[in-house]
Amino acid sequence: MLTAKQVQELLKLRPLEVEGGYFAESYRSALSSAIYYMLTPDTFSAMHRLKGDEVYHFYLGDPVEMLTLKPDGTAEALLLGQNLDGGMRVQHAVTARKSMAQEFTERDLSPTFRSNGTGNPNDAAYQALAQAGFSDWQLQIDGLVEQPTGLSLEQLRAMRSRVQITRHDCVEGWSAIGKWKGVPLADVLTLVRPTAAARFVVFHCADPMDGHGTKYYESIDMEDAYHPQTILAYELNDATLPIANGAPLRVRVERQLGYKMAKYIMRLQLVDSFAAIGRGRGGYWEDQGYEWYAGI
Numbered sequence: 136m137l138t139a140k141q142v143q144e145l146l147k148l149r150p151l152e153v154e155g156g157y158f159a160e161s162y163r164s165a166l167s168s169a170i171y172y173m174l175t176p177d178t179f180s181a182m183h184r185l186k187g188d189e190v191y192h193f194y195l196g197d198p199v200e201m202l203t204l205k206p207d208g209t210a211e212a213l214l215l216g217q218n219l220d221g222g223m224r225v226q227h228a229v230t231a232r233k234s235m236a237q238e239f240t241e242r243d244l245s246p247t248f249r250s251n252g253t254g255n256p257n258d259a260a261y262q263a264l265a266q267a268g269f270s271d272w273q274l275q276i277d278g279l280v281e282q283p284t285g286l287s288l289e290q291l292r293a294m295r296s297r298v299q300i301t302r303h304d305c306v307e308g309w310s311a312i313g314k315w316k317g318v319p320l321a322d323v324l325t326l327v328r329p330t331a332a333a334r335f336v337v338f339h340c341a342d343p344m345d346g347h348g349t350k351y352y353e354s355i356d357m358e359d360a361y362h363p364q365t366i367l368a369y370e371l372n373d374a375t376l377p378i379a380n381g382a383p384l385r386v387r388v389e390r391q392l393g394y395k396m397a398k399y400i401m402r403l404q405l406v407d408s409f410a411a412i413g414r415g416r417g418g419y420w421e422d423q424g425y426e427w428y429a430g431i
Contacts, residue, residue, distance in 0.1 A: 236364055236389035239300045245311040248303070248371060250379035251393050253342035253351070261341040261399065269383040274323075274367075278337075278405035281328040288369060288383050294318045297366050304431055305393040315387050317368035321361045323403070329357070333405040336360045337412060338386055338397035344419055353397040354409065354417040354427075355388055364389040367400070392429035394420050 256262070264272045273285040300314045320336070340351040359365055366387050369376050376382040381398025388395050395418070409415045414422035421427045 233358075233362070234390070236301055239302065239312050241300065241314065243300065243312050244314060244372065248311045248313040248380060249309070251303075251305050251307075251396075252398065253344075254379045256342040256399055258341050258343055265378060265382070272383050274384060274400065275402040276323065276327050276405075277402070279330045279333040279407060280405050281330060282326065284327055286323070286326075291318050291323075291367065291369060291384070295322055297363070299364055299366070299387070299389070301364070301387070301389045303393050303396070306425070306429070314372050315366065315368040316370035316373075317366035317384075317387065319363065320365045320367055320386070321363070323367065324360060327405075329405050332407045333357065334407045335405070335409065335417070337404040337406055337409075337417075338400050339402040339404060340397050341399035341401050349413075349419070351397065351399070351419045352413060353386070353395055353419070354406075355386075355391075355395065359388055359391075362388075362390075390430055392431060394418070394425065395429050 269288050273287050274291065275283075275285050277283040295318065296316055297319050298314065298316045300312060302310050302312045304310045324336075335354045335356055337352060337354045340353075342351045343349065344351055355365070364387070367384050368381075368387050369384055371377065371380050376385065381396075381400075384400045385398040386396055386400065404412075406412070409417045413419065416422050417427045418425070
């Protein structure tokens with residue numbers, strides 16, 4: 136168990152290097168004072184003022200160490216080993232991960248919902264599935280689960296659904312409001328029963344990103360996976376999800392930027408580490424230098 140003073144000393148030595156990074160560049164409003172305080176020597180007392188008497192976490196170091204700060208002024212350290220970026224660690228500390236994204240009404244819908252990223256995967260297997268109306272498509276779910284399975288689009292449609300009208304914010308600077316219908320990811324996970332070791336859900340997609348066959352992929356942690364607004368969407372604006380927007384299935388993670396919303400999903404893999412996937416950073420764009428946690 137660490138005391139508040141020991142936490143202060145630890146953070147003086149390792150000051151969460153986020154100045155000038157994606158997080159500091161993107162979040163200038165109410166969170167900016169929290170970022171400032173986290174980069175000062177009195178980090179613990181500042182965070183304690185910000186969070187009141189709640190128990191909360193933040194991340195630092197390489198490999199990552201999670202500090203759980205408690206109301207009595209003590210902190211418990213846990214070595215996680217997963218090297219995530221500083222921006223993600225800070226944001227975990229100063230945002231409420233269980234909060235709901237704003238939802239809108241049908242009067243707020245954008246006239247069109249533009250496609251982001253790939254508009255039609257240049258992949259023979261995907262094109263064959265699309266030609267058949269995705270009747271032969273199955274979502275494969277495996278990895279650290281007790282019951283690996285495959286689910287057809289018909290089976291997913293038969294499950295409990297959620298409808299939400301939310302704003303999509305693209306890292307390129309545009310936004311659009313759309314009405315999404317899909318199955319809560321939490322319900323799918325209930326079917327396959329993740330093991331205690333599962334820490335992340337990885338979305339493997341059909342769209343090739345280069346001439347070498349590299350496919351798009353993304354990931355979220357289990358907290359976002361079980362969030363009630365995280366759905367596997369198969370409809371957009373009361374119509375079957377168009378190919379340009381990710382048919383037959385895309386994920387909606389409403390409190391993150393658009394590149395986290397993987398389209399053309401073929402497989403869900405539950406893992407405890409990204410080390411064996413891509414370049415080990417948790418997503419195609421993350422492998423190119425984007426932040427893993429793209430919260431808004």
